[in-house]
Amino acid sequence: MMANIRAIASNTKNSPDWYKRLFAWMMAHGNAKYEEEIADRKRALFAELHGNVLEIGPGTGPNLSYYPSDIHWIGIEPNIFMHPYLEREAEQIALDIDLRFGTAEHLEVEDNSMDAVVSTLVLCSVDNLAAALQEVIRVLKPGGRFFFLEHVAAPQGTMLRLIQHVIRPLWKTLGDGCHPDRETWLALENAGxxxxxxxxxxxNLPAIVSPQIIGVAVKKV
Structure with a gap:
């Protein structure tokens, strides 16, 4: 399976139930190769997670095994057909979770309440990236951190960037809103x-989604 299933499936809130169910199944069964390849990067990224942690679009729970057992984890997942897979994963690793329905642009979480927010292969598909990042900032405590791993646009002037741009309308339709050429790093730099x-x-993915970024953003104190 293509490992970009995670990104494609993350914005299914307006899709029919059969579509949501299909992608939940594909996420649960089709990402093992990518997760194996990215494991060391995720392990390093999540090494210092603690306290109250909010994950946006946790899908079927591929990140849960990296979290310490003493965190208070909240997940906002718009595809309800992901929920049983995620709950099963949490039960297997004995992690208590608070799983909620919602979207990245409207997080049902109190202001200044989260020590950390996590997003992996989600920001490519949110309807309004700027609004989603403002929600992240709103819910983070002063000094709180946003941990992200996202596929992004290829460099300007490259053939891959041109292909991403040309294929975007079709890709968004087939991928339920996924933007293959989103300059997410610029949105992060401009978010505040x-x-x-x-x-x-x-x-090591299909070229369209192979450019990725990984990092941490810190809210102002």
Whole structure:
């Protein structure tokens, strides 16, 4: 299976139930190769998670095994057909979770209440990226951190960037809103965080979604 299933499935709130159910199944069964490849990066990224942690679009729970057992975890997942897979994963690793329905642009979480927010392969598909990042900032405590791992646009002027741009309308339709050429790092830099640290890398994925970024953004104190 293509490992970008995670990104494609993250914005299914307006899709028919058969579509949501299909992608939940595909996420649960089709991402093992990508997760194995990215494991060391995730392990390093999540090493210092603590306290109240909100995950946006947790899907079927591929990140749960990286979290310490003493955190208070809240997940906002718009596809209800992901929920049983995620709950099963949490039960297997004995992690208590608070799983809720919602979207990244409207987080049902109190202001200044989260020590950390996590997003992996989600921001490519949110309807309004700027609004989603403002919600992240709103719910983070002062000094709280936003941990992200996202596929992004290829560099300007490259053939891959041109292909991403040309294929975007079809890709969005087939991928339920996924933007293959979204400059997510620029949105992060302009969102109003105190600082944003990230690196670009290429994942072993189909070329369209192989450019990725990983990093941490910190809310102003």
């Amino acid at each position: 965080f105190e600082r944003v640290n990230y690196q670009h890398f290429r994942a």
